[in-house]
Amino acid sequence: MAEVVDPSSFAAFRSCRIKHLNLKLRVDFAIRVIGGRAALTIESQQDELRELVLDTKDLKIHKVVVNGQETNFSLGETHSFKGAPLKITLPCELMRGQDVIVEVSYDTTPQASALQWLPPELTAGKKHPYLFSQCQAIHCRSIVPCQDTPSVKQTYYAQVSVPKELVALMSAVHDGEAPDPEDSSRKICRFKQSVPIPSYLLALVVGPLESRKIGPRTTVWSEKELVDEAAYEFGETESMLQTAEDLVGPYVWGQYDLLVLPPSFPYGGMENPCLTFVTPTLLAGDRSLSNVIAHEIAHSWTGNLVTNKTWEHFWLNEGHTVYLERRIGGRLFSEQFRHFQAVGGWKELKDSVGTFGAQNPLTNLVPSLNEVDPDVAYSSIPYEKGFAFLFYLEQQLGGPDIFVGFLKAYLHAFAYKSIITDDWKNFLYSYFKDKVDILEKVNWKAWMDSPGMPPIKPEYDMTLANACIALSQRWSKAAHCDLCSFNAEDLKKLSSHQRIEFLALLLQEEPLPVSHVKRMQEVYNFNAVKNSEIRARWLRLCIRCRWEEAIPLALKMATEQGRLKFTRPLFRELYNFDKARDEAVRTFLRHRPFMHPVSAMLVGKDLKVEPAHSTSF
Structure with missing residues (x-):
């Protein structure tokens, strides 16, 4: 498989690789810090290895010990989003295939971008604090010194000291717990992950669970x-x-x-x-x-078992996952439902391309991330452009049953490995060696390396979508005198998924007059709907149509939950509405200290607000 450089990592993973991670962590809610000791089993990939380079971000490194011997280390210059490289001098040269155990003693800081520390008042129960991690894409380095690249996979074992009234969970199998011998008010929870994983899949939560x-x-x-x-x-x-x-x-x-x-x-x-x-x-x-x-x-299977080698090939994770997700839905519900979800996905893709701009290189299926923060590049592009490509190939190569045979063989061939698009493409050609003439007709450059929408739109069964299209067109074309023709019966035969699609279609049209959205609320009462997908699209529609009464409802949804899929579009719509802009910025600034660090950073960019020095409470 091809050797590549990961532009999002400092770690020299071609010279050495972490095979196992043994963690001892102490979670301290009072100061919002995790004290850690990470013992990394590292295998040299070359002869005469004298230095290790690990990824870190906002870590305080106290000591480094190599095979029991304390050694010199230094932190390099801090990069705006990649953190700082930790350079470790080895006491003696390592030869290819030789292992060494490197122990790093460190503390996280309250600004760790992988962590959100919630005080009791921001939890449902209001009695206990709560901590959770989110390491994808490149935030693991803010809680563990590591090779923070999906190119490297390792097993791990962890012992985590937490207050005894709380529950700790990790992305691993629970391996028992015991009183903390150093503090009677705490306990040690143990976890074991015996399947090798990339660093972004390390996860920790501590709370009243x-x-x-x-x-x-x-x-x-x-x-x-x-x-x-x-x-x-x-x-x-x-x-x-x-x-x-x-x-x-x-x-x-x-x-x-x-x-x-x-x-x-x-x-x-x-x-x-x-x-x-x-x-x-x-x-x-x-x-x-x-x-x-x-x-x-x-x-x-698609991501955890077979993993993109760098974030530039994120579509290998997400495009295949959306494809498999929809195959699951097709089996459990119907093939028409699978196609209906695909229709909605195409709309999501158009929305993302519109937000970025059709010439933006971040809309390439395989973009360059040189000096680009993966969080800033994140969108539905790798999900839906990737799915559309696989769905198109399915239709070209013989249908769903034949293509899922390829997917199963692909996952078996690359299980436990990290790969790039060329590895996938070579396997595709090998698997369909009797259909190379079809593959040669695929416009690979337009699909992979060109911005904007795909060169070809796959064919969809529109059975479930047609009712949504008909209703959205009725509203789009309705004159003011026609509004009385709408009533609650319009939605009776539409599923929740179809109601989402109906609103998504209206978001692609010219904004409706305010009179129309007022009437829609009268007859459909979308303000009372609990379904978040419906509610978010409805409120975006209201703001886009300049209905001032919806401003407080949109602000409420944008701040009472932090899911980027909803929060960013809602804030963007509010910012684009002159009568809501100032209030949107004020509301964001008021809530920013309580938001997840990634959310606060991205929404701040959307609203053109200067970054905060800290997201502390």
Whole structure:
């Protein structure tokens, strides 16, 4: 497989590789710091190795010991988003294939970008503090000195000291707990991850958690106020797991637990092995948003098992995961439903391309991230442009059953490895060696290396989409005198997914008159809907149509949860509405200290607000 450089990492992973990580951590809520000792088992990849380089960000390094011998180290110049390289001098030369154990004693800082520390008042229970991590894409270096690149995978073992009244969980199998011998008010929780993972999948949560078992290998965790609601919402998890196994082979991670995080979690879900993190915005009450769980389950194969080697090849993770997610949905519901989700995905892609600009190189399927923060590059492009490409190839190469055969073989061939697009493409040509003439007709440059929308739109079954299109066109074309023709019956036959699509279609049209959105509220009462996907699109539509009464509702949704999918578009719409702009900026500045560090940074950019020096409470 091709050798590449990771532009997002300082670590010289071609000269040496971490094989195992042994962590001893102490979580201190009083000062919002994790004290750590990381013992890294490192294998030399070359002869005469004299120096190691690890990624760090805002870490205080106290001491480095190599095979029991204290050694010299230095921190290089701090980069704006990559942190600072930790350079370690080895006491003696290492030869190729030789192992060494490097112990680094360190503390995190309260500004660690991977961590959000919540005081009790920002939790559901209001009694205990809460901590959670989010290491993707390049934030693991802010809690552990590491080779923070998806090119390197390692196993890990962790012992975590936490207040004894709280629960600690990690992206690993629980390996028991015991009283902390150094502090009677604390306990040590132990975890073991025996499947090698990239650093971005290291995860830690500490809080007042309760659990409910919902399947033979799945437990749902959250604060007690949400745990029963979550147990119902995610009750289909085992059937999704079994469907994925039927499609692409055995699930290798053992446990598949779910954790519902506090509302400030910036993503819909995070596929941490053995412990998927999810946002509470999925709790719609009717399981209508459970496709996010199918997506995170799919990552157990596409991303966690076979991983993009650098973030420039992120589509290998996300495009394949969306493809597998929708195959799961197609099996559980219908093939029409799979196509309907694909139609919605194409719309998401158009929205992202419109936001970036059709000539922006970050809309390439394989962009260059040289001096580009992966968080700033993050969008639905690798998800939906990647899916559209795979869906197009499926239609060219013989249909869904034939293409899932390729996907299963691909995952088997590259299991436990990190790869780039050329590795995938070479395997595609090898697998479909009898259809090379078809592959040669694919416009690879236009799909992979050109900005904007794909060169070809795949063919979709529009059965479920047509009702949404018809209703959206009625509203778009309605004169003021036609508004009385709309009533609550319009939505009766539309599922939650179709209602989302209806609003998404209106967001692609010229803004409606305010009279229309007022009438829509009268007859459909979208303000009362709990489904976050519907609510976010509805409020964006209202603000875009310049309905001033919706401003406080949009600000409320933008700040009561921190999911970037909702928060950023809502704030952007408010900023573009002259009568809401100043209030949007004031509201953001008021809430910024309580937001996740990544959310605060990205929304600040959207609102053209100077970055804060700290996001402390």
